[in-house]
Amino acid sequence: MTLSEENYLKTIYHLTAASGSEVSTNAIAEKMETKASSVTDMLKKLSDKDWVNYKKYQGVSLTQKGLLAAKMIVRKHRLWEVFLVDKLQFAWDEVHDVAEQLEHIKSEQLINRLDDFLGNPTKDPHGDPIPDRSGKVIAIEKVLLSEVLPGQDCQCVGVKDSSAAFLKYLDNNKIALGTQIKMLSEEEFDLSLKIEIEQRQIVISHKIASNLYVKLI
Amino acid sequence: MTLSEENYLKTIYHLTAASGSEVSTNAIAEKMETKASSVTDMLKKLSDKDWVNYKKYQGVSLTQKGLLAAKMIVRKHRLWEVFLVDKLQFAWDEVHDVAEQLEHIKSEQLINRLDDFLGNPTKDPHGDPIPDRSGKVIAIEKVLLSEVLPGQDCQCVGVKDSSAAFLKYLDNNKIALGTQIKMLSEEEFDLSLKIEIEQRQIVISHKIASNLYVKLI
DNA sequence: CTCAGATTTTTTGCTAGCCAAAGATACGAT
DNA sequence: ATCGTATCTTTGGCTAGCAAAAAATCTGAG
Structure with a gap:
């Protein structure tokens, strides 16, 4: 999976969580600061590879496979944020950009060992839940x-x-x-x-x- | 600087250290498992941006600017290797591929804090020297x-x-x-x-x- | 000096990702 | 029902990166 594909999946995941339903092309374009035509391009690719359910003009949602992949990216992002704050003394307002890069590192071994090293945290520095290695997310009542x-x-x-x-x-x-x-x-x-x-x-x-x-x- | 450009600089750095002189297009192509044509393309780009001294058919060497950039990539690679071995219990034969990815993360703050977190190591798990934050390398007699x-x-x-x-x-x-x-x-x-x-x-x-x-x- | 072989560069063409413009579709208002 | 507008998709084209093949250049043997 390419870096660009990962970013699309992650964005769709966040927008789906916020809206609860299908996500529109324009919503994705706005969030990613790109153009709707680029989004349409990518949605077709993601659909061909079975990461998303896509019907023209109808919006898009993640498949089971896409949902799990998106959760793993979020998992990596949030674990790295914990690392930056807990171990490297970053402030909670400084971690986002670096975690955006680190979330694309590909190594299951790395992320699981990092998880253990950090003491298997369940929340990131902003209070958001960290999916576990199977993809389960424990939402907190708030x-x-x-x-x-x-x-x-x-x-x-x-x-x-x-x-x-x-x-x-x-x-x-x-x-x-x-x-x-x-x-x-x-x-x-x-x-x-x-x-x-x-x-x-x-x-x-x-x-x-x-x-x-x-x-x- | 793109990921590809960084990899070229790093390769030229290593080959220069090994040979002591100018590096040939083919030597780079072989090391990077790519084609000489791709190398020529990139050398022109790197030369335009003043990372390397390049004359057609004459081989290539790093400029001052390119040398420092290459050292910083090597610094990142080796510091991440120390992290993987010392903190995440990776074996010394398991770290290379992951460090190849991590070396491209762009954040000076991150790498300097990681350096401090690791206790400012001077050697990586294979005994190679780690350039300090100014680019100085302390070679060990061996x-x-x-x-x-x-x-x-x-x-x-x-x-x-x-x-x-x-x-x-x-x-x-x-x-x-x-x-x-x-x-x-x-x-x-x-x-x-x-x-x-x-x-x-x-x-x-x-x-x-x-x-x-x-x-x- | 000349030419054959090796090396390097150029040419050509492919894919990924992005975008502007133009065309297609959906949908609310009347 | 149909019109107008907002949204979405298609088309065509751009750049970056990569590589096979052709052309150019270098080098060394004679």
């Missing part, structure tokens, strides 16, 4: 902070947006995975939220809250 | 075992051939980096050598001895 009701206690477990800008904002505000958060109140006008973190009350925008996953406690 | 005189004590410090077959032979005969070897005698007929390793006398062929580097003690 809710967007923007949906939590006043008075509720919760704990930060993940981010929806993992851009460096957002992650740096969280660092600056001392919000990390595992941080306890108490929802205090919502401002009706702009949907901003007052929350309490470690005896500290702060106000965060709706945009921030709708990109932060928490679990209720 | 001699082929086939050139050692009878009665001489020495210590294994590297291999010339690092194929899996040769490395496995050394494993089977309990020869590793650091192993003490005493040269006993040479058989005139086939140049085979009798040596002593840890109170054990064995006979090795000339071919083996001429692929094993030692330092005299």
Whole structure:
């Protein structure tokens, strides 16, 4: 499988997870910053090789084989992210680009030994689940902070947006995975939220809250 | 720089080190298992970009810029080999193919942090020197075992051939980096050598001895 | 010096991946 | 139902990388 094919499979996997159904040509083109015509080209190739189910004008979905392949790429990406953060002291906003490269290294032995070396982690530095070597993914129950009701206690477990800008904002505000958060109140006008973190009350925008996953406690 | 360009630079570097002078198109083609026509194509590109000095029919050599780039690729290759052996329990005959992939990952931060994580090693698992982050290479004094005189004590410090077959032979005969070897005698007929390793006398062929580097003690 | 053989370069043609433009299809509004 | 628009596919063409074959160049023996 070529590097380009792997990137398409991964993108389709993420878009499918987000939408729950078939993915459109344009959605793929936008996400990959390429043109729809290029996507159509590739979808035909992937379909010929039985990685995806593709019907003209109808969108695309992964086959069983394609789904497993995509999960293995995600597995590699997230394990490398753990390596970078846990072992090489990268910050969680610095790992994405390097992991994008490392995820294409082909060696089952390598990735399984890396998995063991890291202690078989189940989540990456952003809280996303790491598929195990058979492809199984253990999803964690999580809710967007923007949906939590006043008075509720919760704990930060993940981010929806993992851009460096957002992650740096969280660092600056001392919000990390595992941080306890108490929802205090919502401002009706702009949907901003007052929350309490470690005896500290702060106000965060709706945009921030709708990109932060928490679990209720 | 593309993956293909990196592989050419690395090959030219190794061939230059071995021959000491300009490298021929055919020598590169043979080493890379490709055709001379492909090599000529690439040499023109590399020359346009000022990585190599190239004159038609005259062979090729690295520019200052090309030499540094080649050393950085070798640095990455060897550091990843150390990682695979020291941290992931790979055997020294298993690391080459994976390191060939990992050497192309582009991130100066990654490679320098990996270097620190590994304790700034100066040699890879086969005894070859690792260029430091400025490109400096500390060559170790070494001699082929086939050139050692009878009665001489020495210590294994590297291999010339690092194929899996040769490395496995050394494993089977309990020869590793650091192993003490005493040269006993040479058989005139086939140049085979009798040596002593840890109170054990064995006979090795000339071919083996001429692929094993030692330092005299 | 000349020419045969070896080496190197050029030519030609293939595949992968990408894109612009043009044509085909789907779908909502009327 | 059909029209208009948004979306998707096809066509044709581009570049990079690779290789077989032909042409050019070099080299050494005589």
